[in-house]
Amino acid sequence: MHIAVLGGDGIGPEVTAEAVKALRAVAANGPQFEMTEGKIGDAAYDTTGDPLPEATVVLAERADAVLFGAAGTYESDLRPPEARGGHGLLRLRKRLDLFANFRPVRAIPELAGASTLRREVLEGVDLVVLRELTSDIYFGTPRGFSTAGGERSAFNTMRYTESEIRRVAHAGFKAAQARRGKLCSVDKANVLETMQLWRTVVTEVGREYPDVELTHLYVDAAAMHLIRRPRDFDVIVTGNIFGDILSDAAAMLTGSLGMLPSASLNAEGRGLYEPVHGSAPDIAGRDIANPLASILSAAMMLRLSLGKPEMAMRVETAVRRVLAEGLRTADIMEEGATLVGTQAMGDAVAREIARLPD
Ligand SMILES: NC(=O)C1=CN([C@@H]2O[C@H](COP(=O)(O)OP(=O)(O)OC[C@H]3O[C@@H](n4cnc5c(N)ncnc54)[C@H](O)[C@@H]3O)[C@@H](O)[C@H]2O)C=CC1
Ligand SMILES: CC(C)CC(=O)C(=O)O
Numbered sequence: 001m002h003i004a005v006l007g008g009d010g011i012g013p014e015v016t017a018e019a020v021k022a023l024r025a026v027a028a029n030g031p032q033f034e035m036t037e038g039k040i041g042d043a044a045y046d047t048t049g050d051p052l053p054e055a056t057v058v059l060a061e062r063a064d065a066v067l068f069g070a071a072g073t074y075e076s077d078l079r080p081p082e083a084r085g086g087h088g089l090l091r092l093r094k095r096l097d098l099f100a101n102f103r104p105v106r107a108i109p110e111l112a113g114a115s116t117l118r119r120e121v122l123e124g125v126d127l128v129v130l131r132e133l134t135s136d137i138y139f140g141t142p143r144g145f146s147t148a149g150g151e152r153s154a155f156n157t158m159r160y161t162e163s164e165i166r167r168v169a170h171a172g173f174k175a176a177q178a179r180r181g182k183l184c185s186v187d188k189a190n191v192l193e194t195m196q197l198w199r200t201v202v203t204e205v206g207r208e209y210p211d212v213e214l215t216h217l218y219v220d221a222a223a224m225h226l227i228r229r230p231r232d233f234d235v236i237v238t239g240n241i242f243g244d245i246l247s248d249a250a251a252m253l254t255g256s257l258g259m260l261p262s263a264s265l266n267a268e269g270r271g272l273y274e275p276v277h278g279s280a281p282d283i284a285g286r287d288i289a290n291p292l293a294s295i296l297s298a299a300m301m302l303r304l305s306l307g308k309p310e311m312a313m314r315v316e317t318a319v320r321r322v323l324a325e326g327l328r329t330a331d332i333m334e335e336g337a338t339l340v341g342t343q344a345m346g347d348a349v350a351r352e353i354a355r356l357p358d
């Protein structure tokens with residue numbers, strides 16, 4: 001089986017290297033995964049003049065799955081799209097049609113002390129944010145800058161087609177059926193026509209899933225409820241920009257943005273796996289980033305794209321054991337725990353994987 005490894009920028013390559021370590025450890029007693037590195041982001045732009053070289057697209061298309069780190073830096077973020085590292089990732093998502101981005105959020109009991117939220121709010125939190133990933137205001141046209149009227153203005157377009165909403169809604173209802181049967185659709189239908197269509201189509205699709213309880217929330221209230229009563233959520237389905245924002249907020253239910261993995265899937269179930277966080281330039285190159293989101297993304301890849309659920313379970317169990325031992329990177333550090341760096345955390349997870357039976 002062939003995995004395309006795209007580390008990207010900042011802490012992307014650092015955390016991805018630890019996920020690769022976990023993949024090697026979990027396959028130690030059988031055939032190893034074939035892994036090929038490719039370029040994306042600023043790292044690609046600086047050497048090839050393109051944040052998403054065609055060779056990377058070909059590599060990703062041919063692989064059985066893609067393991068991705070992060071793309072973009074503060075320096076490139078304000079450039080035009082064609083010179084912006086993060087735009088390479090947006091284009092890759094579009095090229096592979098990865099419209100369904102699953103971001104599971106599970107409160108890990110071992111980490112209860114690392115969150116700023118109260119233990120009783122966090123206990124038992126187990127939800128999934130399903131974010132539509134290939135449309136919305138991030139992709140709509142027209143977009144750009146203007147000097148019409150004698151002053152600078154800028155504009156983006158929030159646009160959804162019925163079929164784009166329909167397919168992610170189906171993914172949401174199916175995910176809810178496989179879990180606790182509750183789907184909460186998050187929109188801003190009180191202000192935006194795009195979101196009125198969103199609510200209408202999700203409601204229509206819901207008639208095909210009478211076994212799923214469908215509710216709707218406006219995104220501003222959803223942000224509040226997510227923090228106040230996170231246990232009540234099962235699957236949340238929402239658009240690209242709202243999902244982007246809500247999932248970073250939801251990450252704090254686990255204790256840190258460095259804990260949240262994700263899977264981005266297309267209609268054929270092909271996937272790209274990446275931590276929810278970005279390239280974290282503030283901590284890059286210092287061996288202090290938390291690699292667990294990337295390692296847990298590799299576990300999602302084993303389960304969803306490589307057909308290896310037992311290997312996925314071993315990786316996840318190893319992560320739990322390392323946390324139970326008291327090892328912590330700086331972002332999840334708490335009193336009485338042992339502070340470790342990125343590589344030491346990855347080594348510890350690989351060691352635990354090796355100790356677990358195949
Ligand atoms: N998927 C992607 O490739 C994404 C790329 N970006 C890009 O990343 C760059 C930084 O963006 P920010 O808004 O600062 O978001 P960020 O997610 O990179 O960082 C936000 C905060 O969380 C911390 N953090 C993130 N991941 C961590 C980890 N694994 N361990 C410990 N701490 C961690 C960072 O140190 C920072 O304080 C920008 O250029 C942005 O465009 C941002 C989000 C996602
Ligand atoms: C380039 C950004 C849209 C990436 C991001 O923030 C994300 O995917 O969560």
Ligand SMILES: [Mg+2]
Pocket residue numbers: 244245248276
């Ligand atoms: Mg984001």
